């Protein structure tokens with residue numbers, strides 16, 4: 001059974017109640033189940049953990065990992081750090097934008113969003129990307145097209 | 161693990177680098193193909209040897225040793241079996257494979273046999289102390305760990321009192337591998353002597369530097385060595401709780417560590433009664449959330465306390481007042497993973513590696529535009545030229561190398577004239593460079609150094625914790641000035657402005673984020689003025 005968001009939140013609030021230092025694990029758990037941290041939940045989280053709303057909001061916005069809105073159905077992250085740059089990573093960024101129609105760190109297009117990430121630990125096999133959380137290294141523009149098509153197809157339930 | 165006499169043992173890595181190149185699908189294909197053909201096999205999901213250009217590197221155990229097949233693709237597995245694999249591996253072990261330059265060829269029609277893996281020069285020429293088991297063992301098999309020397313360090317530590325244990329670390333000469341190179345033994349002793357009921361050991365596994373993956377490789381490929389190192393640290397300083405703070409960009413490392421901790425708990429290596437000693441220490445993983453500054457130790461503590469990762473002013477030092485105000489030992493993954501060897505083999509043995517005040521080994525991470533990128537563990541003192549040519553085999557593009565950035569995004573760009581300086585903390589400091597976490601990122605002659613300098617400032621602006629103005633605002637101004645120069649305003653005024661800005665950041669920043677961002681910027685400007693549209697010599701501070 002998939003818990004409703006409210007049940008998820010309620011159990012998380014109960015689990016971390018009164019423990020301000022557990023704000024990050026709580027936010028991670030919430031984002032892992034709902035895909036993002038809904039700003040509407042901030043007051044309840046603040047109250048449960050004995051924090052001000054500003055503190056909770058401040059934490060959510062400080063960390064790049066947390067989202068305040070639902071993610072697009074397909075998320076592409078492209079590494080923008082030095083080792084990927086040394087192997088045409090920025091040309092890959094341009095290719096990914098052109099292919100998906102999405103602007104990096106901007107609006108998604110047809111359900112595909114493109115984001116920057118700064119190092120995936122694959123610097124010896126650069127450039128590196130993730131597609132819906134799955135890691136890929138040594139990504140050429142041609143290989144990216146294949147990987148993206150596979151990822152979109154498997155999202156749509158076609159596992160061929 | 162049971163093995164029938166005729167079963168072939170096949171190793172397929174589960175390190176994320178291998179996974180990023182399809183290792184899971186290769187393993188599935190090998191298992192399916194073996195079943196279809198009735199070949200008895202036993203697949204071990206080992207870690208990676210760190211010879212990443214060969215991944216996925218599939219190895220078959222033979223009486224003569226493990227024989228490797230590089231760059232295996234799922235679609236090639238059936239054809240591989242058609243050729244008599246894996247039985248042919250025994251013959252391939254005898255075959256004269258050129259070991260001189262085993263070259264991964266990602267586009268090859270068939271996997272290449274690289275012969276006996278342990279004979280590959282890239283591996284033979286290394287001095288693997290901390291990484292000795294990496295790629296060899298099953299990362300989650302406790303018996304395999306012990307059979308390869310695991311736990312000897314922890315057992316030796318249990319025989320020592322806290323003072324003697326801290327002295328061992330001091331005697332080894334080990335300095336923190338996370339960047340600042342502070343003597344580990346002094347830090348351990350400070351925490352050990354601090355009076356408090358509650359103390360913590362925190363492992364910094366934030367590994368945010370581009371070009372670094374040594375921490376990741378340890379966590380994914382030999383997590384037990386980190387666990388053992390943390391237990392040694394905890395017992396030595398009197399901590400009952402250890403936390404590994406891992407970046408969220410490393411989900412495989414987090415999963416591997418959590419799985420390894422569960423095994424270690426079951427085996428009694430951690431928990432209420434460590435190896436039957438009656439002493440207790442618990443370990444857990446904390447997941448970070450994508451902020452580079454949280455690699456800085458005090459920002460990391462803030463993050464562990466559930467707050468924004470804003471840097472704390474020191475003093476007080478974390479060793480006396482760290483997590484929740486309690487004495488806290490914070491060390492990098494490699495620092496802690498180096499400790500089991502030191503306790504097992506003696507401080508003096510470790511100290512025999514290295515040069516000057518840089519003792520022991522440094523795991524160098526060869527990355528960027530390099531033909532054979534990977535992990536190279538060597539005693540301090542190796543040169544970039546040796547790494548680039550002998551290990552790396554030159555650039556991946558085949559073009560001449562131009563600049564090498566050492567030590568992550570806050571490290572300097574070294575021009576060819578500096579590639580013969582031995583890697584040692586003091587020798588690099590004399591160049592105005594840093595060894596940092598040992599990340600080496602190669603750029604070929606197409607690199608635009610002005611663009612990279614601009615990116616360095618941009619990264620600082622993006623990742624600054626916001627506490628001090630030179631870092632928060634100066635970095636944005638830095639991008640603007642560099643962009644003005646790149647657009648053609650190459651007047652001495654602009655160059656001077658950039659240098660002044662760098663001076664302000666160096667002297668006015670609370671931590672190395674703002675204080676070191678000028679390193680890559682200035683080195684690019686000084687050594688590669690042409691990329692900024694400047695004449696020779698015009699990038700130097702004195703000229704400006």
Ligand SMILES: Cc1cc2nc3c(=O)[nH]c(=O)nc-3n(C[C@H](O)[C@H](O)[C@H](O)COP(=O)(O)O)c2cc1C
Pocket residue numbers: 335336337338339340341342344364365366367368369452453454455456457458490491492493495496671672673
């Ligand atoms: C901006 C910044 C980022 C850092 N990032 C890391 C990191 O990712 N991993 C790490 O171990 N140390 C990092 N450090 C160094 C830590 O502050 C600290 O020196 C280290 O964790 C101490 O461990 P060690 O003595 O074992 O090196 C960083 C420092 C700064 C200023």
Ligand code: SF4
Pocket residue numbers: 453471623624625626627628629631632669670671672673674675
């Ligand atoms: S230098 Fe930058 S990152 Fe460091 S404390 Fe100051 S503002 Fe924060």
Ligand code: FES
Pocket residue numbers: 079080081082083084085118119120121122123126127128370371372
């Ligand atoms: S720099 Fe891109 S993976 Fe490390």
